Amino acid sequence: MNRRHFLQSASAAALAQSLSLRAAFAQDGWRTFETVTRVDVKDSFGVARAWVPLPLEADSNWQKTIGSSWSGNASQAQILHDGKYGVAMLYAEWPAREANPYLEVTSRFMTRDRAVDFSRPDRSLDLSGADRKFFTAPTELIPTDGIVRKTALGITKGAKTDVDKARVIYEWIVDNTFRDPKTRGCGVGDVKSLLESGNLGGKCADLNALYVGLARSVGVPARDAYGIRVAPSRYGYKSLGTGSPNISKAQHCRAEFFARGYGWVPVDPADVRKVVLEEPPGNLPVTDEKVLAARKRLFGGWEMNWLAYNMGHDVKLPHANKAPKLPFLMYINAEADGELRDQLEPDSVKYAITSKEIGV
């Protein structure tokens, strides 16, 4: 039941009046969270800039953004967007005279678990021709021809529908890739190099980008979703949730494919591999009960102890001096003295992200 239907029913309307709206939403499965991101640009002598990813702007039946605010000593801060995918970010700028540039961004949002019921298709759910073309197009690191398409054609041989193709690609990723703990950050998602190397190890940005590339290459619309985990898992997975309110290293990307009759379908094969590697006691066999349950749930479902930032690729940072396009925007980026700092190097861009759930 979506929020509109909820409020349309007379009994629900009465309930919404007697309770706070957040309480009414909570009864519909919604949880409210707040994240606070503190950024310090260290050792800056010239003009400094920072780009902080913000919660997904478009509301859905699984995430709604309430708003964001900022404080700090930036001379200007505003919400900007990457042109192609509309990736939202808070852009901040400090003049050269600012010795200790810092920024704190507070965001509030609501999330609700997702689970697609494949037994109940809704024929009204379809993509326009333009959107289908957009979400099957290659990106700079996700080509849809050559080795990517060849691999995908082999995987999907005999699969008839988009759901069938999406499912066999999902199973193939789970069976043939592995989570490599030595990968920096979440990986970069260089799909062609990954396949050419024959070493199918990586983290979420690699494995789920591979999913997206394989799906797109056989005409199934797909996209990565970049975000961050904000709470422990309620399904008992230590590896799929946060361990403390400090979520500075909890960035995680997921994937979706589009199927006529079902809309955007959430998947997360990379998290199945994370359960295999990290769920205590570690290095679980794929036949372990916890792996089997995650494998089943993560095709068509996401636990929403996670905040989606955006679904963009090849992101150009507005006002950046000479920054190349980023494969995605999931980390905080900063520039000082005309140089883009290494987003994964904590000494050059110091940041801390905390999360808390807001009670009703």
Add this chain to the structure above:
Amino acid sequence: MLRALAAALLAVVSLTTGAAELKRWDGGATPPLALEDLSGKQHDLGAYRGKVVLVNFWATWCEPCRAEMPSIDRLRNSLKGKPFEVLAVNLAEPLSRIEKFAESLPLGFPLLRDRDGAAGKAWKAKLLPASFLIGRDGRIRYVAYGELDWSSDAVRARVAELLQ
């Protein structure tokens, strides 16, 4: 050494919260706004036609929102007797939390409740505080995203311009 000292001095006097500026609005027509205040009284922006109105979207969790509220009150007090009103729209928070805030900081203008955040979406109030100065003809004239000193001379000049 001198540069470091100068930078340190400037850092001391620099703002510690998100400083914003009033910018001319070029975002199109004024969205409707009809919301209840804490006592349940309905406020419709359309009924304020002929007055200059400051529509301020805020939340109790937003530090710069809280910080700028007293300056909004000072502006309003300084314009008593003039056709100027403030409508402060709280973004999707429970009544109890807004009431607690109102008790801690008594303000002379109505606090409206955007219960489900729909008004905030319609006004594109994504970065709080988001403030819109509405001219006497009902059209949005200026916008500010972030904390502003509403009792400053620069802001007063803008409001005076709209009051003419």
